[in-house]
Amino acid sequence: MRKKDQSKISLGIDIGGTNIKIGLVKDNKIIKKGYFKTEKDFDNQSFTNHLIKIIEKFIAGYKIDKIGIGIAGYLLYQKGILKFSPNLPKLKNLPLKRIVERYFQIETFLLNDADAMAIGEYFYHHKRYKNLITITLGTGVGSGIIVNDKLLYNSEFGHTLLIPDGYLCSCGKRGCVESYLGSYGMLKIARNFYKKEIEDLTPKKIYEKAKKKDKRALKTIEKYSYYLAIALSNLINLFNPEIIILNGGISNMGNLLLKFVKPFLKEKVFFLPKIKISNLKTLAGIIGAVNFSKFSRL
Amino acid sequence: MRKKDQSKISLGIDIGGTNIKIGLVKDNKIIKKGYFKTEKDFDNQSFTNHLIKIIEKFIAGYKIDKIGIGIAGYLLYQKGILKFSPNLPKLKNLPLKRIVERYFQIETFLLNDADAMAIGEYFYHHKRYKNLITITLGTGVGSGIIVNDKLLYNSEFGHTLLIPDGYLCSCGKRGCVESYLGSYGMLKIARNFYKKEIEDLTPKKIYEKAKKKDKRALKTIEKYSYYLAIALSNLINLFNPEIIILNGGISNMGNLLLKFVKPFLKEKVFFLPKIKISNLKTLAGIIGAVNFSKFSRL
Numbered sequence: 192m193r194k195k196d197q198s199k200i201s202l203g204i205d206i207g208g209t210n211i212k213i214g215l216v217k218d219n220k221i222i223k224k225g226y227f228k229t230e231k232d233f234d235n236q237s238f239t240n241h242l243i244k245i246i247e248k249f250i251a252g253y254k255i256d257k258i259g260i261g262i263a264g265y266l267l268y269q270k271g272i273l274k275f276s277p278n279l280p281k282l283k284n285l286p287l288k289r290i291v292e293r294y295f296q297i298e299t300f301l302l303n304d305a306d307a308m309a310i311g312e313y314f315y316h317h318k319r320y321k322n323l324i325t326i327t328l329g330t331g332v333g334s335g336i337i338v339n340d341k342l343l344y345n346s347e348f349g350h351t352l353l354i355p356d357g358y359l360c361s362c363g364k365r366g367c368v369e370s371y372l373g374s375y376g377m378l379k380i381a382r383n384f385y386k387k388e389i390e391d392l393t394p395k396k397i398y399e400k401a402k403k404k405d406k407r408a409l410k411t412i413e414k415y416s417y418y419l420a421i422a423l424s425n426l427i428n429l430f431n432p433e434i435i436i437l438n439g440g441i442s443n444m445g446n447l448l449l450k451f452v453k454p455f456l457k458e459k460v461f462f463l464p465k466i467k468i469s470n471l472k473t474l475a476g477i478i479g480a481v482n483f484s485k486f487s488r489l
Numbered sequence: 490m491r492k493k494d495q496s497k498i499s500l501g502i503d504i505g506g507t508n509i510k511i512g513l514v515k516d517n518k519i520i521k522k523g524y525f526k527t528e529k530d531f532d533n534q535s536f537t538n539h540l541i542k543i544i545e546k547f548i549a550g551y552k553i554d555k556i557g558i559g560i561a562g563y564l565l566y567q568k569g570i571l572k573f574s575p576n577l578p579k580l581k582n583l584p585l586k587r588i589v590e591r592y593f594q595i596e597t598f599l600l601n602d603a604d605a606m607a608i609g610e611y612f613y614h615h616k617r618y619k620n621l622i623t624i625t626l627g628t629g630v631g632s633g634i635i636v637n638d639k640l641l642y643n644s645e646f647g648h649t650l651l652i653p654d655g656y657l658c659s660c661g662k663r664g665c666v667e668s669y670l671g672s673y674g675m676l677k678i679a680r681n682f683y684k685k686e687i688e689d690l691t692p693k694k695i696y697e698k699a700k701k702k703d704k705r706a707l708k709t710i711e712k713y714s715y716y717l718a719i720a721l722s723n724l725i726n727l728f729n730p731e732i733i734i735l736n737g738g739i740s741n742m743g744n745l746l747l748k749f750v751k752p753f754l755k756e757k758v759f760f761l762p763k764i765k766i767s768n769l770k771t772l773a774g775i776i777g778a779v780n781f782s783k784f785s786r787l
Contacts, residue, residue, distance in 0.1 A: 265759065336727075339786060343636060343728070347759065351723040354653060364757060425649040429634075429727070430641070459662060461563065461645065 202246065202255050202297075205304055205476030206262040208278025208330055211242070213249055214477040219314050221474055225249055234281040239290055246295065258291060258299040259480030261307030263331060268344050271301045277331060277361060300483045304476050306342055308469075309335025310486055311479030312436050315471050324432045325475070326423070329439035331361070332369040335479075338430060342486050349373070353422055371418040377441060380418070381411040398444045412444065416451030423452070423466070424459035431462060438469040500544065500553050500595075503602055503774030504560040506576025506628055509540070511547055512775040517612050519772055523547055532579040537588055544593065556589060556597040557778030559605030561629060566642050566786070569599045575629060575659060598781045602774050604640055606767075607633025608784055609777030610734050613769050622730045623773070624721070627737035629659070630667040633777075636728060642786050647671070651720055669716040675739060678716070679709040696742045710742065714749030721750070721764070722757035729760060736767040 200222070205212040206229065214224040227245050229238070246258070264276030271288025292299040302310075309325045312335075316323070321340045326348070327333040334348030349369035350362050357366030358379050370376050377394045384407040385392065400408035423435060442448065445468050457463055469475055498520070503510040504527065512522040525543050527536070544556070562574030569586025590597040600608075607623045610633075614621070619638050624646070625631040632646030647667035648660050655664030656677050668674050675692045682705040683690065698706035721733060740746065743766050755761055767773055 334727075338636075338641060341639075345729060347726040350759070351726045352719050352757070355651075355719055421650050421653060425723070428645040428649045429632075431643060459650070461648070 200253055200255055201481035202250055202258045203307075203477035203480040204242075204246070204258070204260045205307065205473070205480065206242075206260065206279075207304065208263065211245060212473055212477060213245065214474065215250070215253060215255075216478055216481045219478055219482070221477060223249075224474075224477070229279065231279065232281065233279055235283065235285045238279065238282055239285070239287070242287075243291070243294055246291070250295075255295075255297050257481065257484065258295065258297050259307070259483050260287060260291065260299065260301050261304035261476045261480040262287070262301070263304045263333065265345060265347075266301060266303055268302070271299070273301065298484075300480065302480060302483050303333075303335075303345055305333030305335040305346075306344065307335070307477075307479035307483065308333070308438055308475040309337050309479065310342065310482050311471055311475035311477070312469065313337055313486075314478060314482050315475070316434075320433045322430065322432045323434050323436065324426055324430060325436045325438055325469070326426075327439040328372055328419075328437060328441035330374050332372045333439075334426070336426075336430060336432075340487075348422075348426065351425070353418060368422050372415070372422060372441075374440065376418075377411065377415050380414050381407070383414070384410045394441050395443075398447070401444075401447060412447060413451050415441075416448060417455050419448075420452050420455030420459060423456055427456075427460045427462070427464060432464050434465040434467060436467050436469050438472065438475060442468050498551055498553055499779035500548055500556045501605075501775035501778040502540075502544070502556070502558045503605065503771070503778065504540075504558065504577075505602065506561065509543060510771055510775060511543065512772065513548070513551060513553075514776055514779045517776055517780070519775060521547075522772075522775070527577065529577065530579065531577055533581065533583045536577065536580060537583070537585070540585075541589070541592055544589070548593075553593075553595050555779065555782065556593065556595050557605070557781050558585060558589065558597065558599050559602035559774045559778040560585070560599070561602045561631065563643060563645070564599060564601055566600070569597070571599065596782075598778065600778060600781050601631075601633075601643055603631030603633040603644075604642065605633070605775075605777035605781065606631070606736055606773040607635050607777065608640065608780050609769055609773035609775070610767065611635055611784075612776060612780050613773070614732075618731045620728065620730045621732050621734065622724055622728060623734045623736055623767070624724075625737035626670055626717075626735060626739035628672050630670045631737075632724070634724075634728060634730075638785075640784050640786050646720075646724065649723070651716060666720050670713070670720060670739075672738065674716075675709065675713050678712050679705070681712070682708045692739050693741075696745070699742075699745060710745060711749050713739075714746060715753050717746075718750050718753030718757060721754055725754075725758045725760070725762060730762050732763040732765060734765050734767050736770065736773060740766050 211227040214221040273285040288301040323337045325335040332349035336343040354366040358370035360367035360370035509525040512519040571583040586599040621635045623633040630647035634641040652664040656668035658665035658668035
């Protein structure tokens with residue numbers, strides 16, 4: 192009996208720019224989790240070695256039925272190859288699916304981290320929303336787009352253009368969504384209000400100040416929300432989602448953010464969907480990664 | 490034999506703001522076509538009467554197996570209801586599918602005109618492109634988006650935001666794609682270069698002047714192409730299409746337009762798809778409308 196029960200445990204991994212989050216998932220619940228570091232300097236070889244060691248230690252003693260790996264970057268989905276990752280710039284054309292699968296002899300799936308988050312939310316909400324979008328507002332800005340119960344692979348909403356000739360983006364272009372709505376974007380916006388004392392500011396500190404009614408912090412969040420509303424309105428007018436779920440560090444501002452975003456948004460769209468902050472937070476990616484095999488692509 | 494042969498003839502209709510284009514389609518070729526006027530003042534009743542008269546006259550003597558109607562506007566696809574149309578502002582919640590179907594006792598399909606164009610191009614290209622986008626650059630700007638052989642219903646790309654606080658759009662918002670890339674948008678852009686003598690200018694006249702190397706006309710098309718490239722780059726980064734096909738009056742500028750667009754676009758995207766001018770032109774909507782039933786939605 193014990194063995195049969197354990198056979199339903201899956202391993203979900205969410206690889207970001209600074210952390211690897213990893214979890215054992217059973218019936219869409221996390222029964223064990225861990226956080227590990229990644230290094231910007233990792234190349235294909237050192238990254239793979241690092242990841243395999245983490246997995247090996249983490250799953251010791253468990254029988255795992257499948258492994259799902261979400262990673263920021265552009266993927267060749269059918270081949271399970273990571274073509275490139277903005278956060279781990281030395282990785283190139285890495286056949287991560289095959290490597291992990293061969294090493295552990297466990298079926299492995301590779302997908303984009305934001306796509307994983309959307310799938311995680313989809314199952315967390317018991318498939319109630321056939322048209323669901325998740326936006327991750329962190330260092331980068333990721334998008335996971337589900338249309339009519341199917342996933343739009345590799346949507347790069349973070350690098351669509353928000354403001355022509357706007358802020359310089361990490362991708363080299365100007366004015367991308369990410370250059371305004373990522374953490375550094377928020378700090379750039381803050382610069383308009385804070386002038387000199389900007390050096391040690393972070394989105395988290397801005398939030399702390401805003402809760403204490405600091406005017407410059409509130410102005411920053413208001414202006415940020417204006418840009419967020421523009422970005423969301425474009426997604427809404429294209430995809431008509433039933434719900435948009437915000438995730439990532441900046442989404443921890445919660446209602447303070449939504450209070451500003453919603454009125455801006457109402458002016459800009461034909462139909463206003465639900466806008467929510469994720470309850471799953473960082474676990475969305477782990478839960479989504481293990482559910483990828485249940486999901487067909489658009 | 491004659492009867493069997495005729496049973497494969499379908500009726501395709503493309504309802505725009507000023508014209509109704511109508512055609513008999515056999516094996517994806519138009520065997521008879523006609524153009525009729527529409528009036529901005531039409532309400533549900535007068536529009537329906539007008540359309541039925543046109544169809545009745547046009548199909549007399551033919552055996553029609555199905556009717557496909559493409560119309561600019563937002564549709565409730567499952568119900569076959571036109572919720573509203575920007576071009577025919579007095580139409581509201583019109584159950585056009587049911588009305589036509591009952592009157593003629595022929596199976597009828599209702600879809601967005603830009604969606605119809607995308608389907609038309611999809612079949613014209615012998616289903617070679619699983620990921621295909623059509624953009625209509627006319628009075629309005631329409632988008633038809635096919636992802637992995639499926640249609641994204643009701644995408645309103647024309648009313649996504651291009652320039653925050655930009656030109657006023659027909660929809661009441663500011664800075665929509667359409668407010669720059671529709672015919673009036675091009676004239677607004679031209680105003681930056683032409684100053685006073687702008688009154689009788691049209692996109693067609695700008696094109697004529699540009700062919701004669703008129704500098705202001707070329708500047709207008711260059712600036713227009715810059716905005717078009719931004720808009721297209723956003724679609725490319727979201728959908729990764731294999732091909733984008735331009736249609737509508739402004740696309741008649743052909744290579745002159747593409748010559749400006751492509752270099753701008755190369756700077757803005759991760760992967761550059763084919764960018765083509767439609768060969769089908771206005772027939773795309775008619776051919777697409779009759780093929781709608783073969784198409785599943787995203």
